[in-house]
Amino acid sequence: MESAINTLVCQFKTFAGKDGSATTLSKDEFKSLVVSQLPTLVKNASDPGVIDQLMSSLDQNNDGELTFMEFWQLIGSVASKHSGLC
């Protein structure tokens, strides 16, 4: 499990580091992460409305940026609906 956790942490950092703060995801960073990394788990991610809706549901402090824990909520809710190919 630890290597899987490491993958998620590193991917967050990779995308968060693209512009602005290196510890949060801007909307653009969030969109490029979701489109490229979660093509199966998040449908229609290219639709701006989908990203806006996801972002507003996660961005608890409404600063237009997603912290790691706010991002982690998305992964958890997506994962909980994902039966898993075990």
Place this chain on the structure above:
Amino acid sequence: MESAINTLVCQFKTFAGKDGSATTLSKDEFKSLVVSQLPTLVKNASDPGVIDQLMSSLDQNNDGELTFMEFWQLIGSVASKHSGLC
């Protein structure tokens, strides 16, 4: 990222399915998961006090079982403190 998420979902199911409800982790299931899967990220997991403290901090509805989302909180908090070997 999706395969990493799949790993976490499947591991949760593997351990949750050992006894009682197949959708929640009992304390014993939780302990065996943490000891075997998170040896680096959760120190001294063999110490019953560590597991009790983790369990009580996560078990929001105090039913002695951890749902996936309660479990996911742990992984998120541990991951957020983990700088990641990127």
